Amino acid sequence: MRVLLVEDDAAVAAGIEAGLGLSEFIVDTVGTLAAARAARQAIGYDLVVLDRRLPDGEGLALLQAWRREGVAIPVLMLTARDAVASRVEGLQGGADDYLVKPFDLDELTARLQALLRRTAGQAGRLLHHGRLAFDPVDRSVMLDGVPVALIRRERMLLEALIRARGRLLSADQLKDRLYGIDDEVESNALNVHIYQLRRKLGRGVIETVRGVGYRLGSVDEAAHA
Amino acid sequence: MSLRLRLVVTLGVTLLALWGITAAWLIRDLSTQFEQSLDQRLAQSARMVAGLMDRVPVDAWRGDTGALPVIPDLEGVACRVSSLRGQVVAGTHPELNDVLAASAEGYGYRRHDGQRWRVYTLIDENRRITVADRMRERESLLTQVRRAAFYPFLLALTGSLVALWWGVTRGLAPLARLQRRLVQRDHDDLSALPTRGLPGEIRPLIDGFNSLLARTRRMLEREQRFTDDAAHELRTPLTAVRTHLQVARRVDGERHREAMQQAEAGVVRLTRTLEQLLLLARMDNDVGRGDLEPARLGEALEAAMAETHSHDRCRLAGVDASLRIAMPVTLLATALRNLIENAQHHGEPGHPIEIGARRGDSGVVIEVINQGDVIPPTRLANLTDRFYRGNHPRGSGLGLAIVKALAERFGGALTLASSTETPFLVRLRLPQAHD
Numbered sequence: 001m002r003v004l005l006v007e008d009d010a011a012v013a014a015g016i017e018a019g020l021g022l023s024e025f026i027v028d029t030v031g032t033l034a035a036a037r038a039a040r041q042a043i044g045y046d047l048v049v050l051d052r053r054l055p056d057g058e059g060l061a062l063l064q065a066w067r068r069e070g071v072a073i074p075v076l077m078l079t080a081r082d083a084v085a086s087r088v089e090g091l092q093g094g095a096d097d098y099l100v101k102p103f104d105l106d107e108l109t110a111r112l113q114a115l116l117r118r119t120a121g122q123a124g125r126l127l128h129h130g131r132l133a134f135d136p137v138d139r140s141v142m143l144d145g146v147p148v149a150l151i152r153r154e155r156m157l158l159e160a161l162i163r164a165r166g167r168l169l170s171a172d173q174l175k176d177r178l179y180g181i182d183d184e185v186e187s188n189a190l191n192v193h194i195y196q197l198r199r200k201l202g203r204g205v206i207e208t209v210r211g212v213g214y215r216l217g218s219v220d221e222a223a224h225a
Numbered sequence: 226m227s228l229r230l231r232l233v234v235t236l237g238v239t240l241l242a243l244w245g246i247t248a249a250w251l252i253r254d255l256s257t258q259f260e261q262s263l264d265q266r267l268a269q270s271a272r273m274v275a276g277l278m279d280r281v282p283v284d285a286w287r288g289d290t291g292a293l294p295v296i297p298d299l300e301g302v303a304c305r306v307s308s309l310r311g312q313v314v315a316g317t318h319p320e321l322n323d324v325l326a327a328s329a330e331g332y333g334y335r336r337h338d339g340q341r342w343r344v345y346t347l348i349d350e351n352r353r354i355t356v357a358d359r360m361r362e363r364e365s366l367l368t369q370v371r372r373a374a375f376y377p378f379l380l381a382l383t384g385s386l387v388a389l390w391w392g393v394t395r396g397l398a399p400l401a402r403l404q405r406r407l408v409q410r411d412h413d414d415l416s417a418l419p420t421r422g423l424p425g426e427i428r429p430l431i432d433g434f435n436s437l438l439a440r441t442r443r444m445l446e447r448e449q450r451f452t453d454d455a456a457h458e459l460r461t462p463l464t465a466v467r468t469h470l471q472v473a474r475r476v477d478g479e480r481h482r483e484a485m486q487q488a489e490a491g492v493v494r495l496t497r498t499l500e501q502l503l504l505l506a507r508m509d510n511d512v513g514r515g516d517l518e519p520a521r522l523g524e525a526l527e528a529a530m531a532e533t534h535s536h537d538r539c540r541l542a543g544v545d546a547s548l549r550i551a552m553p554v555t556l557l558a559t560a561l562r563n564l565i566e567n568a569q570h571h572g573e574p575g576h577p578i579e580i581g582a583r584r585g586d587s588g589v590v591i592e593v594i595n596q597g598d599v600i601p602p603t604r605l606a607n608l609t610d611r612f613y614r615g616n617h618p619r620g621s622g623l624g625l626a627i628v629k630a631l632a633e634r635f636g637g638a639l640t641l642a643s644s645t646e647t648p649f650l651v652r653l654r655l656p657q658a659h660d
Contacts, residue, residue, distance in 0.1 A: 009461050011491055015468030018484060053457060079455040102464040105471040201433055 001046040001116060002026045002107055004175050006036040008054050019105040024156055024219055026180045032056045045073060047112055050081040057060045067094035074115040113137055120163055127162045130219040134162050148200055153178050157193050161206065161216040170213040232393045237386055244382050252371060259367055263358065264332060271356045274304060278352060297511040299361040305355045325355045356381060399424050415442040454612035458498050466491035501623040508630045519658030520554035522546055522582055529561035535569060540577040546590050549658040552635040560631045564651055565623040568595035589636060591653040600643040608641055628653065
């Protein structure tokens with residue numbers, strides 16, 4: 001899933017980016033409110049990690065503006081201020097969660113996973129689809145309880161499709177969830193991953209709607225027997 | 226004791242004493258006057274009798290000597306006319322002999338049957354006239370007069386006490402309102418108290434209180450900002466260290482090395498910020514003034530350039546290295562180091578840092594100039610604030626604040642200027658050592 005990280009301190013941003021990358025998040029880092037505003041309009045992010053204090057203003061102000069505009073994207077705020085009042089202010093300002101620096105990377109990841117779960121209205125840790133089960137935390141895929149070996153981008157693609165819950169996703173939307181701004185993407189890379197997923201999980205797992213995009217299909221027909 | 230009680234008691238007691246003394250005086254005066262006028266009337270009645278006797282022919286009562294002419298008894302007054310030889314000629318109350326018995330001319334008191342009488346005796350060439358007034362009548366009359374005077378007096382006294390109480394309460398009402406407002410206030414409420422409707426006497430007090438509150442508020446805000454800034458400056462590198470360490474644990478090879486390097490850089494930054502914070506705290510606590518061995522400028526500058534590895538970049542122009550400055554050499558080196566670091570971080574890379582030092586009118590003036598963008602005056606004023614970093618992520622934002630604090634500690638000053646010729650000019654004025 002794709003995360004917008006708004007943090008002006010390069011060292012902190014690099015740490016978070018590397019840490020979230022290990023949990024297969026695609027992270028874009030911006031250092032100012034203006035850049036954050038522009039980035040959110042350009043790319044459909046699943047999550048935002050927003051530092052409170054940025055060179056061109058308060059992160060909270062941007063969040064409030066987003067909420068006023070009806071932007072419902074889940075936002076986790078980062079701050080160096082640990083006063084209760086400041087946390088309450090952040091949550092009431094529209095933040096979905098709040099972490100005080102310095103934090104544990106595992107906690108940040110777990111909280112982001114929880115935010116995704118909450119947004120999807122998902123009850124348990126596993127994402128189910130028919131005979132398919134996906135664990136977003138330890139990144140494992142099971143078909144009928146049997147682990148299926150997928151590579152990183154295949155897992156990310158499958159996660160995006162499962163989380164879309166049958167909604168159509170365009171090729172660009174899928175690519176947004178597989179590649180960061182700086183990643184070099186070969187033109188047929190997405191097709192390769194779709195092909196691999198169909199091969200490993202059964203042809204019906206991804207439906208192609210010509211000229212529009214892709215969505216999660218049925219996994220009932222036998223895959224690899 | 227409350228102000229109101231004190232006022233009421235003081236004024237009440239004074240009022241009571243004054244009214245009491247006035248009343249006693251009045252009553253004493255009244256009694257004397259009353260006594261005198263009744264005495265006068267007594268004497269006049271004696272003269273009236275004498276006058277009447279003169280009009281009556283002498284033989285009218287001398288010849289007809291039969292029964293003594295007795296006037297029917299009058300309650301409370303008595304009269305007797307007798308000859309100079311003591312023979313009673315006419316009169317009332319024959320039984321009141323011991324009251325009306327002949328005596329010397331003038332006033333006197335007599336007693337009969339347990340009752341006092343006021344007696345007046347008038348003696349002319351052939352008669353003695355004695356008139357008497359019973360004291361009981363006089364006293365009951367006096368009592369009535371006193372009573373008639375006392376009730377309005379009592380009413381007036383009670384009224385003035387009530388008016389006093391009411392007046393004091395009303396007069397102190399603004400104080401009472403103020404008290405209620407203060408009691409109801411929240412402990413953390415630092416907002417100014419309203420001064421509208423306050424009497425002139427306590428207005429200065431509340432004004433003073435309000436300005437104290439405002440100062441406290443500003444101080445708390447500054448403190449809060451400083452704490453927030455300090456938390457931010459300490460927690461940010463700490464976050465970097467922690468996340469990079471956690472990443473390092475999970476990856477290996479080149480990425481592991483990179484994460485460890487980042488963590489280490491974070492530790493260096495954290496250490497530097499901590500050191501600067503401690504230095505500021507020490508300056509706030511006013512220590513280190515004791516060891517005042519004057520510093521030689523050349524020595525301090527050399528140390529500062531060595532610490533910042535800036536020998537190549539610094540260009541000394543007209544620096545009198547022998548100048549001696551009245552502050553410890555370590556602190557002077559710290560100040561210079563911070564100025565050079567500031568120029569390194571914010572100056573245009575590749576351009577030299579120009580350093581000059583000369584003897585000025587009021588001490589030694591050290592100037593550090595670096596190239597860069599011209600800074601607007603509003604931002605220039607903020608540069609010496611603690612933790613002000615502008616948009617520069619490097620540095621702790623404490624450097625110039627430290628130099629300013631150091632300069633002020635030793636009676637100097639730090640001024641900043643920015644123009645197209647000198648994009649950033651720091652002028653540090655320090656006291657010269659006299660020896």
